[in-house]
Amino acid sequence: MNPLKKLSLLIAFVAFSIQITKAQATLQKPNIILIYVDDLGYGDIGVNGAVGVKTPNIDFLAKNGVNFSDAHCSASTCTPSRYSLLTGSHAFRSQAAILQGDAPLLINPKQGSLASMLKKAGYATGVVGKWHLGLGNGTLDWNQEISPGPREIGFDYSFLIPATGDRVPCVFVENQKVVGLDPNDPMKVSYGERIEGGYPIGTENPDLLRVDADTQHKNAVINGVSRIGFMSGGKKALWTDEDFPFVLTQKATSFIEKNKTKPFFLFYAYHDIHVPRLPHQKFQGKSSMGARGDVIAQMDWCTGEIMKKLKAEGLDKNTMIIFTSDNGPILQDGYADKAAEMVGNHKPAGIYTGTKYSIYEGGNRVPTIVYWNGTVKPKKSAALLSQIDLYASLAAFLKQEIPAGDAPDSQNFMDSWLGKSNKGREYLLEEGFTYALRKGDWKYIKPTKSNGADWMKNKQIDSGHRIEKRLFNLKTDIKETKNLAAEHPDILKELEQKLNDIITSKIQH
Known part of the structure; x- marks a missing residue:
């Protein structure tokens, strides 16, 4: 054979081999779907003891993945938890609180996010569902393209409920434009x-x-x-609440289909089971608990649809699903939907004390499951973990360096998320209109100026706020009823000082 032709064939073979290697490297990166449920308590799913409602799809994930018993959102309310999840930073560092529907974007576009990190790692990135992290720059005109928004913090695609279902505006926003808005009927x-x-x-x-x-x-x-x-205004753009599960799931599955040939990250933030709880007719009566139980069944259906889509596209073995909640459960939260009257023997927070808004364990110890068919082995894990650590964990897994100042509070526990280790955090900070700090089974709650705000009492919840310092041992007192501060002054001092160090530490983004 002609030497020149041999060289040409060799060059072609090497080039082809490089292409194959690159393709294999891409395929080795799993797709990542983060399912973020709203107001779902630890005990609200079947495998964790739910009574009166069935969650077969979530139970499947738990029984075939890692089901965590001591994993936490970072705060007992939605905006702070979402902020920490996406930034790897404690919410208090940016004074993150529950936002109004016209608030400006809370996350600084100059600050790294989970989405921007994954985008740098070669992922197509999308967010579908409840946002509640603010939009625009403080002078928001809903009739124009909205900026900054999800695009500016790393999401290629977005389809949003701008805040929550109980707040205006009651429209969907796709790629930072209101969907179906009539220019002759401005909002x-x-x-x-x-x-x-x-x-x-x-x-x-x-x-x-x-x-x-x-x-x-x-x-x-x-x-x-x-x-x-x-x-x-905006009459033609108004949503119908009962259609949420179908509209949002269709957008989520469409994103999966459009990006099936490359690694993708989908942040699917359900509106369920947040108020107003208005289950579609298909799910009415699916539980014995009225509207709140029915939207749990509705939420489980949405999860099943995502799983079915992955299997139909041949992606079920190369997709990591992380299923969790933004905070603990709440029964009475503004609407008279009989959630409290119809709860029966069901315990939304399981064995834990506390609810949404509370500093007790039930406020931020939430259902957390990691499922990756064929890679993650079924396991129950008691590792002490926080959603704030997903940023650093996934970055380490994908060999992505985190720039100085980004994700300052996030730690790498990827082996624990995948069930390969039981190692958890030495210290875990919890927010709930005050602060708590966990170390193993010990929990310190920072004192407040009063024993709880009146608005919390009106929701028939115990915030966990007290004017005295409190220390609990969760191993012997999971209900957080016996204050051991006087009996263990050394432990109290250690946790009090550590908490103060975290709160007062200066982090520059």
């Missing part, structure tokens, strides 16, 4: 003064309401439900 949103010519007000029009609500939730009436905040 206005206000969280201060009511808008002249806007939607009816719940306090003035009780006959329009399908479900009664407290005063906070009795502003703009849309789809027969009164919300927080005022709104006008």
Whole structure:
């Protein structure tokens, strides 16, 4: 054979081999789907003891993956937990709190995010569902393209409920534009003064309401439900609450299909089981607990649809599913949907004390499952973990360096997330309108100026706030009832000092 031809063939073979190697390297990166449920308590799924509702799809993930018993969101409310999850930074560092529906983007685009890190690692990135992290720069015009938003912090695609279902605006936002907005019917949103010519007000029009609500939730009436905040215009763009599971799941599965030939990261943030709880007719009566139980069944269906799509596309063995919740459960949260009256023997937080808004364990010890068919072996894990660590863990797994100042509070526990290790955090900080610090079975709760805000008492919850220092041993007192501060002053001092060190540490993003 001609030497020149031999050389050409050799070059072609080497080039082909390099392409194969690159393709194999790409395929070795698993797709990552982070399913983030809203207000789902530790005991709200079947494998963790749910009564009165079945969750077969979630139970499948738990029984065939790693089911964690001591994994936590970072705070007992939604915006702070979402902020920490995506930034690897404690929420208090940015004064993150529950946002109004017209708040500016909370995450600084100059700050690294879980999405931007994965994008640098070669992933297509998408977010579908509840956002509640703010949009725009403080002068938000809903009738124009919204910026900054998910795109500016690393998401290639977004389809959002801008805040939550109980807050205006009641429209979807896709790729930072309101979906279906008629330019001849411009939108206005206000969280201060009511808008002249806007939607009816719940306090003035009780006959329009399908479900009664407290005063906070009795502003703009849309789809027969009164919300927080005022709104006008955008009539053709308004959502129908009952359609959430179908609209959002269709967008999620479409993202999977469009990106099936390359690694993708999908952050699917369910609206369920947040208020207003308005299950679609398909799921009404699926539980013995009324609307709250029915939307748990609805949420489980959504999970099953994602699993079915992965299998149909041949992606089920190369996709890591992380299933968890943004905070603990709540029964009475603004709407008279009989959740408290119909709960029966079901214990939303399982054996733990506390709810959403609370500093007790039930406020942020949440269902957490990691499933990766054929890679992660079935296991129950008691590793002490926080969602704030997913950033550093996935970065280490994908060999991505984290720039100085990014993800300052995140730690690498990837082996634990995958069930290869039982190692957890030495210290774990919890937020819930005060602070708590875990070390093993020991838990210190920072004292507050009062024994709980009136608005929390109106929700029939115990916030866990007390004016005295408290120390619990969860091994012998899982209900957090016996204060051991006086009996163990050395442990109290250690945890108090460590907590203070974390809170006062200066982190520059």
